[in-house]
Amino acid sequence: MSLPAWLHPDFRLTDDAGTATAADLTRAATRLADELPLWDRAGLAATDARAILTALLAAEARQTDLFLIRDATAGAEIGYRIEGDAVFEVAPDAPDGTGLVWLQTSGSTGRPKWVSHPPEALRGHIAAGQPHARWLLSYAAGGFAGLQVILSAAIGGHHLLVPSDHAGIGDLAALAVKHRITHLSGTPTFWRAFLMALGAETLPLATVTLGGEAADQALLDLLRAKFPQARLRHLYATTELGTVFSVADGRAGFPAAWLENDLAITEYGTLAVRRDGRLQDTGDRVARVEDRVLFRGRLDAMVNIGGVKIWPEEVETHLLHLPFLRDALVTTKPNPITGSILIAELVLADPETQALCEPLVKAHLALLPRAARPAMIRYKTALPTGQTGKKLRMP
């Protein structure tokens, strides 16, 4: 039994417990692989980047299916328990012993379910790049995006900084500045908060990556202004499909020319991806505007307001054009007269300017059709986010 070869010898990981080198991880993974009997499945409570990486190496060496468990209620009965105290029910159609890595979908809408990836596919979009970059992990370690960052650093031979579980956005900004981070990946919601927390501090970022939510042009412009020397890209990925594509031209959406390849727009106006010989609907609404295809939010997020079809995320994107907003969330609420109405929660860059901003926000919203204008606007100091770093849209 030998460990897979993708772990770069220069890789280092720093977390609360200290710094581990590639050699340390190799030793730990070898020990784990020896302890792992020839079980078909193993489960890990997926919170710790160091443990996850160790488990990925050991499980791949043993051809053991690895389940990264974030939500105990979704369930997986596992043959060998690496950490945690509970036993779970197995997903009924899980194949045996092919060394897959199983992730739970993020559950931002509805119940989480299990999705599998062959280990090579998880690493598929990762190129080695130049070593000795310094990455900060901003995502949850056990989700698809988090794994991409961890694996990127491990394969590339970089230094990965893992914040502690209770770290707030201010702590992450301080950590990034202290270690002079060169690579950072996060959701658009994370980036808006991070830019505010960073304030006037600079970072020698070589790459700025966005994923997990649609990146709007206003945010891309802010990032370009703040990090002019960085390579700026946003990834489109789903837990089911993995990374679908990466856009690096500084513009929101993707080129319409790509629709001739493995991407298509369905009759419902959603994006479909050709994978394994068939078109798979992502449920993400898109719209073709001239030479570009732009994201419009989830299809199932549509609401009917007085007979007009409205997608709250479009209103949100419109609001985010205002540079004096740090972030915005548009949700819906039932209403006895129109069926539903929109509520907007806004976070200002400078809370002291609220009285000034209110009429400007209203004037900006007046550019939208009436049904799309939120009936209520609340000013908040922060917006709730879930484990994945995405805004929480469910009430």
Added chain:
Amino acid sequence: MIERVVAELQRILADKGETHGPITAGSLLLDGDLPIDSLDLATLVVALEEQTGREPFRAGFRMFTTVGELATLFDEAA
């Protein structure tokens, strides 16, 4: 409560740049003289719910046609 309904209605009308006559308890909210539509009415209800913390429509729609009737629904919803 009536004062609150009238004040909020005036605010909505001022935002729209609409002029209007005096608003009384008997003023019709729709199909009357007030230049408001269902979207404005929905906004009025949301604003009143937010201000009072009461939800007269939580169990379902309840009929009202005038300012006074709407105010009564809020008064009754504790």
Added chain:
Amino acid sequence: MSVAVARPPSRKIDFRYLRGLSGGPVCYLEMGKPDAPPLVFLHGFGGDLLTWHYCLVGFVSRFRVIAVDLPGHGRSTLDVGAGTLAEMVAWTDATLTALGIDGAHLVGHSMGGKIAIALALAHPDRVRSLQLISPAGLGGPFDLALLTRFLDCATPETALDLASRLVGSASSALLGTLAKSLVTGKDQGPRQAAFAALLGNAATIGSSIGEHGVPWDRIACPVQVIWGAEDKILPLPEPSRLPPGARLTILPGVGHLPQIESPGRVVPLLDRFLP
């Protein structure tokens, strides 16, 4: 029972007015710190002070921020006189006096940029710094025919077409809302006459200040220039027409309206240039 209730404060934008040079109204928006250095924004042809409404808030903690409707535009007087540059400069100079301003940092877009340059030449003590966003008046090509279409932008279709020529490729998401604001900004009669006077007088919009381009050596204050890479109305002129040694930032994907298309990039550029 009729209830007398005090009118609640409107949540509309707080436009203010004062008397301008010819006696007509000057409409302006003011925010920020009254005793701080003044930062004055001048919009372009066919626009109004709301052109700047994405940008203003970012400066309120450091400056007395003022955006003005130029004659013939917005809610200011429709009287543009003969529409000459000299008249616009005199009007702006008088407006600054009426606002109690001795010297200001200026930000000018397109025609407003040209007026700002001319003001700096005529009254150097008035202008502490000059930030120019795709300014007119440098000489070089500009699309007069396109500007003329502002005079008859009556239908949503013509507005959408005009909008698509105003903005760059990165701003396609803005087309619908921009077109809407173009249509609603159109009044007949007196305003169209004012626009026609300004357009008809090429000295105000198009041609260069000074026979051989702007005499930049006569402008002592710091100058910065911002331009959209895809400006179809007023393309970036050749380098010899730009202020020598001044910082020039070209924004990819952006058309003639950088402060509307990409306030996220424009505001930091303006902010970092100011003291």
